[in-house]
Each structure stands twice: as structure tokens, then as C-alpha cells.
Amino acid sequence: MMMSKCFELLCALEQSKAGLATAQAAEHTHLPVSEVQPALHTMQADELVCCSDGTWTITSHGLNWLSPYRVKRAVILAAGLGSRLRPVTDRIPKxxxxxxxxxxxxxxxxxxxxAKINEIHIIRGYRAEAFDALLEKYSNLIFTDNPLYASANNLFSLLYAKDWLQNAYVLDADLYLFTPTLIRKYEYHTNYLACWCEHTDEWCFAHEGLRIKSFSIGGDRCYRxxxxxxxxxxDGLRLAxxxxxxxxxxxxxxxxWDEVPLRICKENYRIKLRKCAADDILEIDTLEELAALDPAYRPYLSDSPPVRKAPAR
Structure with a gap:
């Protein structure tokens, strides 16, 4: 557990070039100050961090300690129809x-x-050619097309990416990141991002400590x-x-695809929670959520066809 705490603190310090006070480090890592303070002093003794005028910074030794945990690539799943955002998605992928x-x-x-993660794979399907416009800004993108996007759920999208799952982020393409530092250069172990909520109708986790035990659709006092x-x-090899x-x-x-490691083959994995705040990120699933972010879409609310509510994946 101490290793995991030290890792989270080193990541937070690496991302904050100006350094962090103890309370700030606690806020960034979602750890209590009572645990952060002794962990920082332990790392100081090991020359992983240093402190000046109450501000903690990472040392070159600390950066070397992080290097085995470098994230190498990302796979973005972008093949879906985006039916719940019709009619906006009639002309453009979500x-x-x-x-x-x-x-x-x-x-x-x-x-x-x-985060200097430059190997980026995008799995396309619906209106695949629209993603070509991304190359003007991001010339290093690698596209793979999923021909089954309209007839199957997203297991097959990730199956097309099976050779790129080691040391990799897997992301849904409809995530709107309010906090870009959720994407980090380093990750300590296999994990899912989740936030605490009193109630959700979306997919959520039952957990024991930071280990995910099971998942369900909808829950109370759980991690969404x-x-x-x-x-x-x-785990990337195992998942493939x-x-x-x-x-x-x-x-x-x-x-x-998430059902494979979380339900069908869950005995093969020990997946951890990575906590975030509810306002760090939004999965845009409905026209209401889209219009709340950008009032330009409010006119669509009155004429959108009804779509049966289902948990978004």
C-alpha cells in the first residue's frame, strides 16, 4: 500500500512542475493528509522528493523510479453510432x-x-472518414476500422486493437475531459477511473479497498x-x-468489452480503482448533457426522437 501511495504522490509532483504543498498533494491524490505527510518524508529520506519552504518537488531519482511504469500507448474506441445524440450524430460521429x-x-x-503518449490508435466505424480531419492537427494517429460497428457491441472494436493493449490506456472516445491531467505519463497497475457517487444509473463498481470486486448497472453509494x-x-496480454x-x-x-475482464474472465485480473472527482470528466451520453455544455445545441432538444435509455458504453 505504501508503494502505491508513493507512486501517486510522485505522479502528482511530476505533473506539477512548480511543486506542491502537503495539502495540495493530498488533494491531487485523493489521499488524507495524515497519510500523505509520512509518505513524503519517507520518500525524502530515499531522495525521491525534496522540500523547500513547504513545497515538495520530485527529484531526478524520483523520475528514474517512475520510469518502469511509463504508459506507452492509447487505444480510443470511436466506432459507435451515437444514437442517443441523434439528430446531431446523423451527420457526424459523436x-x-x-x-x-x-x-x-x-x-x-x-x-x-x-503526457507525451504519442502512439495513439483510434478504432473507427460509423462515418469513419470524418476522423481523417484529425490528421491536420494530430499527424501521428493510427486508424483501424471496425466493420462490425453497426451489428455488434464494442467487444469487437477492442479485439481489433488486441496487439496494442500492453502498457496502454483504453478510452471511450466520447469522454470530455475537464481535467487533462487524468491522462498521466505513468500508471502503477491496471485500473479503471471512477468517482464516488450517492446514486447512479450507469455502470458502477463494488470494491474492497481499492480492488474492484464486481460491477453492476446502477447502484447507491458506489464508484461510478x-x-x-x-x-x-x-494484463494487456491477458486481455488480448x-x-x-x-x-x-x-x-x-x-x-x-469491459464485461470480459470484469465479469466473464474476472478471475484472471486484480483491477484497481483510480479515483477522480465527479467534475473531472463527463461521458456525453444525451442531448441534454451536450446542450448543458454548449447552448448552441439547445434547439435540438425539442425535436430529437425518443431513444430508449440504456447505460452508455
Missing amino acids: PMIPVKGTRIIDTILDALIA MFGLSYWDED ADLEKAAHSPLARTFY
Whole structure:
């Protein structure tokens, strides 16, 4: 546990070039000050951090300590139809929708580039050619097309990316990041991003400490799941193999990819929670959420066709 706390603190200090006070470090890591203070002093003794006038900074030794945990790549799942945002998505895939002048997917791509994660795979499907416009700003993107986007859930999208899951972020392309530093250069272990909530109708986790025990659709006093996960080298290989096995199931076209590590093959994984605040990130699932971010979409609220509510993945 101490190693995990030290890792989170080192990541926070690496992201904050000016350094952090103890209370700020606690806020950034969602750890209590009572745990942060002794961890910082332990790392100071090991020359991983230093302190000047109450401000903690990471040392070169601390950066070397982080280096084995470097995130190498990202896979962005962007093949879906975006039916719940019709009629806006009749003409444009959901990740390419501009919100106050910035495309939804750009909030992800800008955060990845800022973290110097330059190997970025985008799995396309619906209106795939629209994503070509991204190359004007992000020339290093690698596109892969999923021909099953209209007839199957997203297990097959990730199956097309099975060779790129080691030391990798896997992200839903409809995430709007208010806090870009959710994307980090380093990750300690396989994890899912989640925030505490009193109630949610979305996918959520039951947990024991920081370990995810199970997931469900809807819950009270639980951690609401976001479509941002990280897979270390071993789990990335394991996930690729398990996705291939799941794809042979007669029900494969009904599976969301997350069901493979969280339900179908959950005994193969020890996945941790990575906590965030509710206002750090938004999965834009409905026209109401889109219009709340950008009033330009309010006219669509009156004439949008009814779409049956289902948990978004």
C-alpha cells in the first residue's frame, strides 16, 4: 500500500512542475493528509522528493523510479453510432462533435499529447472518414476500422486493437475531459477511473479497498465507472487472449468489452480503482448533457426522437 501511495504522490509532483504543498498533494491524490505527510518524508529520506519552504518537488531519482511504469500507448474506441445524440450524430460521429469550438475527442488527444503518449490508435466505424480531419492537427494517429460497428457491441472494436493493449490506456472516445491531467505519463497497475457517487444509473463498481470486486448497472453509494482504463504489460496480454476467447461465444455480439475482464474472465485480473472527482470528466451520453455544455445545441432538444435509455458504453 505504501508503494502505491508513493507512486501517486510522485505522479502528482511530476505533473506539477512548480511543486506542491502537503495539502495540495493530498488533494491531487485523493489521499488524507495524515497519510500523505509520512509518505513524503519517507520518500525524502530515499531522495525521491525534496522540500523547500513547504513545497515538495520530485527529484531526478524520483523520475528514474517512475520510469518502469511509463504508459506507452492509447487505444480510443470511436466506432459507435451515437444514437442517443441523434439528430446531431446523423451527420457526424459523436467524438467529432464540437463543444464550444473544441471537438470532444480533442480533449482526449490534447491530454495524451501533453503526457507525451504519442502512439495513439483510434478504432473507427460509423462515418469513419470524418476522423481523417484529425490528421491536420494530430499527424501521428493510427486508424483501424471496425466493420462490425453497426451489428455488434464494442467487444469487437477492442479485439481489433488486441496487439496494442500492453502498457496502454483504453478510452471511450466520447469522454470530455475537464481535467487533462487524468491522462498521466505513468500508471502503477491496471485500473479503471471512477468517482464516488450517492446514486447512479450507469455502470458502477463494488470494491474492497481499492480492488474492484464486481460491477453492476446502477447502484447507491458506489464508484461510478468511466470509460478510461489502463492495462499493464501482463494484463494487456491477458486481455488480448481473453477477448479472442469471448469473441467465439454465441453471445459475443452482445458483449461490451469491459464485461470480459470484469465479469466473464474476472478471475484472471486484480483491477484497481483510480479515483477522480465527479467534475473531472463527463461521458456525453444525451442531448441534454451536450446542450448543458454548449447552448448552441439547445434547439435540438425539442425535436430529437425518443431513444430508449440504456447505460452508455
